[in-house]
Amino acid sequence: MTLPDPRAARAFRFVGRDYVDGEVRLTYAFDDGPDLVERIGFPGAPQPAPDRRAAFERALDLLLLVAGVSYYKAGIPRQLAIEGTLPATPTAALLEDLYRHGLGEFAWHNRLDLRDRIAFPAVAGDGAAAPALHLPRRTLVPIGGGKDSLVSVELLKRAGEPATAAWIGTSPLIEACAARTGLPTLNITRQVSPLLFEYNRAGAWNGHVPVTAINSAILVVAAILYGYDAIAFSNERSASSATLEYEGQAVNHQWSKSWDFERGFGEEVAQRIAADLHYYSLLRPLSELAVAERFARESRYDAVFSSCNRNFRLLGPKPADRWCGQCPKCHFVFLALAPFMPKPRLLGIFGGNLLDQPELAPGFDALLEYRDHKPFECVGEGRESRAALAFLARRAEWREDALVERFTTEIRPQLAAGELALEPLLVPSGEHRIPAALTALAECG
Numbered sequence: 001m002t003l004p005d006p007r008a009a010r011a012f013r014f015v016g017r018d019y020v021d022g023e024v025r026l027t028y029a030f031d032d033g034p035d036l037v038e039r040i041g042f043p044g045a046p047q048p049a050p051d052r053r054a055a056f057e058r059a060l061d062l063l064l065l066v067a068g069v070s071y072y073k074a075g076i077p078r079q080l081a082i083e084g085t086l087p088a089t090p091t092a093a094l095l096e097d098l099y100r101h102g103l104g105e106f107a108w109h110n111r112l113d114l115r116d117r118i119a120f121p122a123v124a125g126d127g128a129a130a131p132a133l134h135l136p137r138r139t140l141v142p143i144g145g146g147k148d149s150l151v152s153v154e155l156l157k158r159a160g161e162p163a164t165a166a167w168i169g170t171s172p173l174i175e176a177c178a179a180r181t182g183l184p185t186l187n188i189t190r191q192v193s194p195l196l197f198e199y200n201r202a203g204a205w206n207g208h209v210p211v212t213a214i215n216s217a218i219l220v221v222a223a224i225l226y227g228y229d230a231i232a233f234s235n236e237r238s239a240s241s242a243t244l245e246y247e248g249q250a251v252n253h254q255w256s257k258s259w260d261f262e263r264g265f266g267e268e269v270a271q272r273i274a275a276d277l278h279y280y281s282l283l284r285p286l287s288e289l290a291v292a293e294r295f296a297r298e299s300r301y302d303a304v305f306s307s308c309n310r311n312f313r314l315l316g317p318k319p320a321d322r323w324c325g326q327c328p329k330c331h332f333v334f335l336a337l338a339p340f341m342p343k344p345r346l347l348g349i350f351g352g353n354l355l356d357q358p359e360l361a362p363g364f365d366a367l368l369e370y371r372d373h374k375p376f377e378c379v380g381e382g383r384e385s386r387a388a389l390a391f392l393a394r395r396a397e398w399r400e401d402a403l404v405e406r407f408t409t410e411i412r413p414q415l416a417a418g419e420l421a422l423e424p425l426l427v428p429s430g431e432h433r434i435p436a437a438l439t440a441l442a443e444c445g
């Protein structure tokens with residue numbers, strides 16, 4: 001059968017969603033083309049309690065609309081057709097923000113302008129405020145296999161908060177981290193429609209999607225199904241900074257990890273799904289360096305964690321080792337941990353010294369925003385990388401390594417000395433939604 005070209009479609013249809021035997025099915029289509037069906041599996045096949053049924057239905061509606069971003073991007077038609085319940089006006093505004101900003105990197109790479117293209121049909125008015133569901137006091141803590149969520153896990157353990165380590169997908173690496181936390185675990189499966197991959201192979205539009213928003217909407221469904229009153233992500237302050245500016249617009253690879261998304265999504269959940277379900281990020285006041293400093297305080301996860309996103313591909317090859325050593329994430333995490341860890345421990349984790357490999361200079365330059373923009377990856381701000389390298393340049397055990405020496409001789413003379421201090425970047429700051437009982441622990445460690 002010849003596949004229709006989604007780029008020629010007039011409409012993207014949110015066809016519907018259902019929940020049967022522990023599986024959510026989300027269905028989409030371009031015009032009258034074949035259904036794209038995403039499947040999300042909730043182990044134990046729970047049924048929502050009768051008094052949570054209405055909230056569950058609203059959470060499914062939100063998930064359908066949020067997860068549609070993966071499929072919409074294949075064609076980006078002007079018309080969005082919702083065949084189930086239309087969202088309230090504020091929800092439509094949240095979705096427009098998500099699709100525009102969350103697809104910002106996608107649009108930049110494909111030289112597309114999405115600004116006037118995305119409008120969600122909506123019902124007027126705010127709708128009724130969501131009631132409280134009397135959810136049990138316990139937290140779902142999503143884990144991604146990297147350092148950030150493991151810092152959150154340890155904070156929640158120290159605070160004595162009942163928590164479950166939850167992850168989406170079938171990564172053995174995340175599973176090993178989850179087991180290492182010692183917390184109860186919850187593994188939610190997710191199967192992206194195979195038809196999307198066929199569209200991709202046939203030349204559909206493709207690029208980055210705001211995956212944290214998708215994971216967030218899945219976890220809202222899980223919180224109502226299993227009974228949790230909090231979802232604690234591990235998105236740091238630095239995630240709100242743009243990757244680059246283009247025609248006056250900020251393009252942020254990590255947009256759905258940003259404070260703007262967290263605030264909007266958290267309010268949406270509390271106002272329209274369940275008044276007592278709290279969505280927040282426990283690391284929001286921290287920079288990437290501050291998170292790295294906390295992670296370095298204990299070695300419990302050294303042998304299992306990895307921040308290298310090449311491990312988490314759905315298709316295609318994965319690296320032979322937990323750290324590929326070649327990608328921006330490997331470079332940044334090595335650099336961010338170096339000021340806070342004994343060198344032999346860090347080299348043991350990565351299986352080598354990335355700062356003593358001259359061929360990696362272009363990768364580190366991009367992190368410093370030297371002759372390049374920050375990479376499209378989950379990495380800290382340029383000033384964090386510059387401060388970390390300036391710190392290492394003063395340390396006897398690091399200063400003779402090729403890329404540290406190059407920084408000292410070639411790059412540092414071009415930088416203002418006053419902007420290279422590490423300590424100010426470790427100070428918590430900025431807005432957050434952390435519950436009062438946890439704020440002091442999150443901010444002071």
Ligand SMILES: CC(=O)N[C@H]1[C@@H](OP(=O)(O)OP(=O)(O)OC[C@H]2O[C@@H](n3ccc(=O)[nH]c3=O)[C@H](O)[C@@H]2O)O[C@H](CO)[C@@H](O)[C@@H]1O[C@H](C)C(=O)N[C@@H](C)C(=O)N[C@@H](CCC(=O)O)C(=O)O
Pocket residue numbers: 070071192196200206207208209210211212213214253254255256257309310311312313314315316377378379
């Ligand atoms: C693992 C990864 O980084 N993948 C990115 C990569 O995808 P690639 O084409 O190399 O392969 P697959 O991951 O196997 O995906 C195959 C195609 O499937 C589609 N797709 C996948 C997942 C999904 O949720 N929706 C989808 O539509 C897509 O068409 C894929 O081509 O490059 C893609 C294009 O730039 C990225 O979109 C893939 O990123 C994944 C969605 C992903 O999970 N990435 C996270 C590791 C990630 O980037 N996290 C960000 C958070 C950003 C945010 O705002 O949430 C971060 O840590 O900064």
Ligand SMILES: Nc1ncnc2c1ncn2[C@@H]1O[C@H](COP(=O)(O)OP(=O)(O)OP(=O)(O)O)[C@@H](O)[C@H]1O
Pocket residue numbers: 141142143144145146147148149150166167168169174212215232233234235257306307308333378
């Ligand atoms: N597969 C997943 N399932 C559930 N949550 C995830 C998944 N992947 C990432 N996350 C969550 O999304 C947020 C952003 O992910 P991110 O990759 O920045 O964090 P991380 O893996 O904990 O740390 P690192 O930055 O070192 O990779 C974190 O809260 C993380 O737990």
